[in-house]
Structures are given as C-alpha cells and as structure tokens.
Amino acid sequence: MNALAATNRNFQHAARILGLDSKLQKSLLIPFREIKVECTVPKDDSSFVSYIGFRIQHDNARGPMKGGIRYHPEVDPDEVNALAQLMTWKTAVADIPYGGAKGGIGCNPRELSVSELQRVTCVFTQKIHDLIGTHRDVPAPDMGTNSQTMAWILDEYSKFHSYSPAVVTGKPIELGGSLGREAATGRGVVFATEFLLAEYGMSIANMKFAIQGFGNVGSWAATFIHQKGGKVVAVSDITGAVKNQNGIDIPALLKHKEKTRSLKDFGGGDAMDPNDLLVHECDVLIPCALGGVLNKENAADVKAKFIIEAANHPTDPEADEILSRKGVIILPDIYANSGGVTVSYFEWVQNIQGFMWEEEKVNYELKRYMKRAFNDIKAMCHTYNCNLRMGAFTLGVNKVARATLLRGWEA
Numbered sequence: 001m002n003a004l005a006a007t008n009r010n011f012q013h014a015a016r017i018l019g020l021d022s023k024l025q026k027s028l029l030i031p032f033r034e035i036k037v038e039c040t041v042p043k044d045d046s047s048f049v050s051y052i053g054f055r056i057q058h059d060n061a062r063g064p065m066k067g068g069i070r071y072h073p074e075v076d077p078d079e080v081n082a083l084a085q086l087m088t089w090k091t092a093v094a095d096i097p098y099g100g101a102k103g104g105i106g107c108n109p110r111e112l113s114v115s116e117l118q119r120v121t122c123v124f125t126q127k128i129h130d131l132i133g134t135h136r137d138v139p140a141p142d143m144g145t146n147s148q149t150m151a152w153i154l155d156e157y158s159k160f161h162s163y164s165p166a167v168v169t170g171k172p173i174e175l176g177g178s179l180g181r182e183a184a185t186g187r188g189v190v191f192a193t194e195f196l197l198a199e200y201g202m203s204i205a206n207m208k209f210a211i212q213g214f215g216n217v218g219s220w221a222a223t224f225i226h227q228k229g230g231k232v233v234a235v236s237d238i239t240g241a242v243k244n245q246n247g248i249d250i251p252a253l254l255k256h257k258e259k260t261r262s263l264k265d266f267g268g269g270d271a272m273d274p275n276d277l278l279v280h281e282c283d284v285l286i287p288c289a290l291g292g293v294l295n296k297e298n299a300a301d302v303k304a305k306f307i308i309e310a311a312n313h314p315t316d317p318e319a320d321e322i323l324s325r326k327g328v329i330i331l332p333d334i335y336a337n338s339g340g341v342t343v344s345y346f347e348w349v350q351n352i353q354g355f356m357w358e359e360e361k362v363n364y365e366l367k368r369y370m371k372r373a374f375n376d377i378k379a380m381c382h383t384y385n386c387n388l389r390m391g392a393f394t395l396g397v398n399k400v401a402r403a404t405l406l407r408g409w410e411a
C-alpha cells in the first residue's frame with residue numbers, strides 16, 4: 001500500500017476513536033505547504049545532472065515544523081508527505097514543541113562524490129532557504145544524509161540570513177551539534193524496547209534480535225543491544241546480510257563495515273539472503289531501513305514476537321492486521337524512533353540558549369522523555385482499549401487537534 005494511503009488510514013482510525021469533527025480531520029490531513037524544487041548541479045566530470053527535491057511542511061499548530069531530509073533514489077512526494085505527517089504525530093507523542101515536516105531528494109548518495117553531494121545540498125538549500133528557519137522549519141538528518149549534510153545546509157543558509165546554528169539539528173559538534181544526537185535514535189529505540197519488554201517481565205539480555213539496516217539507527221541500536229547482553233543474530237544492509245545464532249560480535253561488524261562499506265565477507269557469521277532477514281528466527285525484529293518492508297507478502301512468515309519500528313512506517317496496514325492476528329506486539333514508529341527528534345529538540349534548545357549540555361544530561365533527559373511518552377501511550381491504550389499503534393496515534397493526534405482548536409481554528 002502507498003505510504004501516504006497507509007498513514008492516512010492510521011490517522012483516520014485514530015480520529016474516529018477520538019470522535020474528531022470531520023472538517024477538522026480533513027484540515028489536519030492537508031499539509032501546510034508542499035515545496036518541490038529542481039536541483040541541477042555540475043558533476044565532477046563537468047556534465048550536468050538534475051534531481052527533484054521536496055520539503056513537505058505538514059503542520060505547525062504546536063510549534064516550528066521539524067523533520068529530516070532523506071537522500072534516496074525512491075524518494076517521491078507521497079512518501080515525503082507521509083513522513084512529514086508522521087513527524088507531526090511523533091513530536092506530539094514525544095511532547096516536544098514542534099510540528100512536522102520532511103524533505104528529500106531523489107538521488108542515490110552512494111553514487112555521488114562528496115563534492116557532488118555538497119553541490120546538490122547547497123542548491124537545494126538555495127531553493128528552500130526562505131521557507132525554513134529556527135522558528136519556522138528545522139531540518140535534520142534522515143536516510144542517506146548525516147551531520148556533514150547539515151553543516152552544508154547551515155553554511156548555505158547563513159549566506160542568505162544571519163548565522164543561525166538552530167536552523168538545523170544533527171550538526172557536527174564543532175558547529176553546535178548536541179552530544180548524544182548521533183546515537184540518539186538508536187539509544188531511544190533501545191530504551192523503548194526495554195520499556196516494552198519489561199511489561200512482559202522480560203529484558204534485552206539473552207534475547208535474540210534481527211536488525212534490518214546498519215546505518216545510523218541500525219548500527220547504534222545493535223551496539224546498545226550488544227552492550228546490554230542481547231544477541232544480535234542477524235543484520236542486513238543494502239549490500240547483503242549476515243547471521244550468527246550465537247550472537248554477532250557487533251564492534252567487529254562495525255569495524256568491517258567501516259573498512260569495506262559492506263556487510264559482505266564478514267568472518268564472524270554466515271552470509272544470508274537479505275530478503276530473509278525479516279522472517280529470520282528471533283525474538284525481536286527491528287527494521288531500521290526503508291518503509292513498507294513488512295507487507296502482506298511476508299507478514300505471515302515473521303517469527304519475531306516483538307517488532308520495534310525504528311524505521312518510519314516499516315509495516316503497512318495489511319501486515320499490521322496479519323501480525324496482530326498472530327499476536328505479534330508492534331511498538332510503532334512515531335514512538336519507537338522518537339529519540340532522534342527528541343535529542344534534536346535538546347540541540348535546538350542548547351543553540352537558542354547558547355549553552356551546551358553534558359552528554360549524561362542529554363541521555364538522562366532522553367530516557368525521561370521516552371519513559372513519559374511510553375506511559376502516556378499505555379494510558380491511551382487503556383482508555384480506548386486499543387493497540388500500541390492506536391495508543392500512540394490517538395495521543396499524538398489529540399494533542400495536535402487540541403492545539404489547532406485552541407489557536408482559533410474554525411471550519
């Protein structure tokens with residue numbers, strides 16, 4: 001199912017549970033602003049290449065819009081729209097004073113040199129600089145982008161406006177980035193996993209985990225699980241997958257990936273077909289890559305008892321139904337991966353205050369925010385007798401609807 005149709009369906013289900021007025025529902029679904037720009041840049045060989053870039057600003061009822069920028073060949077407007085909407089509910093679930101946005105460029109960062117990536121980023125920033133800003137819309141990294149991308153955006157933005165480090169988060173520390181932001185999404189995923197498992201009298205130690213994606217989120221999640229005594233039995237990336245039922249040595253895998261940019265030929269496990277990762281024998285499955293990977297084709301074959309949605313919208317609604325009939329417990333994206341945007345908020349606060357926090361404080365506050373959101377979701381599940389996804393959606397949608405009405409929205 002198309003990402004936007006799937007996200008709209010979850011929203012509409014939550015809106016029905018909450019009994020929201022139909023005109024308000026319609027208004028909450030329509031993005032505040034959709035930006036589409038053409039980015040033509042010279043390649044290193046002097047030929048020219050053009051990409052389409054998007055920034056969808058979904059909602060600003062609760063504060064400046066916030067969300068990552070993705071560089072991936074499959075970026076399309078519906079997907080970015082869905083991701084922007086998810087950011088609106090996610091920032092409300094995390095209870096941080098933001099709305100939601102997302103951006104993307106339909107390019108393959110693996111095929112571009114560093115200087116080509118810099119040029120694409122600068123042209124994209126030139127086209128959107130008037131529509132982002134510290135109190136308007138604050139980008140951050142997502143798939144295919146990183147702290148270096150944010151540094152280029154900050155630099156380009158500052159050529160048109162005064163120097164404004166809080167215009168982006170996920171920056172390098174030297175430019176005002178926050179300690180702990182790089183690891184924050186993976187760390188938050190692991191806090192969320194601990195809170196969920198504790199509800200069932202379980203803990204990470206000795207449980208078996210399969211992780212799809214070994215980029216920022218996947219590699220940090222794997223690292224913290226390994227540190228807590230969990231067994232990461234399978235990992236995949238775009239190049240391949242590796243399995244080891246006794247648990248993969250994650251620090252060794254990280255070194256291998258850093259050296260070869262690939263999971264192939266890792267000595268500490270057996271190669272496996274990356275398509276089998278999602279149905280691999282394990283207790284907990286953590287998708288940390290693309291959306292829509294769990295669908296009606298594979299959901300029935302999933303072996304995990306728990307799915308932690310570190311990626312955005314990895315489970316489409318058809319898979320959701322199949323998995324729920326099988327009794328699989330799913331911790332939804334708008335909560336499970338909210339550690340990233342929560343520490344982005346801490347970074348923005350530090351930039352505005354001009355005061356840098358110790359990493360211990362960042363991690364302590366992250367855990368506190370994640371625990372509070374978990375309890376808030378549980379309370380909604382209790383009130384509305386619904387699953388965790390609808391608990392999170394009703395929590396987020398209700399806060400945004402309340403803010404919209406308080407600001408004087410009229411049909």
Ligand SMILES: NC(=O)C1=CN([C@@H]2O[C@H](COP(=O)(O)OP(=O)(O)OC[C@H]3O[C@@H](n4cnc5c(N)ncnc54)[C@H](OP(=O)(O)O)[C@@H]3O)[C@@H](O)[C@H]2O)C=CC1
Pocket residue numbers: 141142143144145185212213214215216217218236237238239261274288289290291310311312337338340341
């Ligand atoms: N970064 C953040 O702070 C946040 C990210 N997210 C979400 O987490 C997910 C991952 O983001 P992030 O870690 O930042 O992105 P990265 O670009 O750092 O990593 C993505 C990973 O996914 C792998 N991958 C891509 N396609 C496939 C595939 N078909 N099969 C298996 N692996 C694949 C990549 O492989 P390779 O390494 O070979 O390129 C890479 O390891 C996304 O859904 C993103 O929206 C959510 C909240 C915050």
Ligand SMILES: O=C(O)CCC(=O)C(=O)O
Pocket residue numbers: 066067068069090138139140141142169170312337338340341342344
């Ligand atoms: O850190 C941020 O602002 C946004 C991260 C993001 O894109 C996401 O949570 O999906």
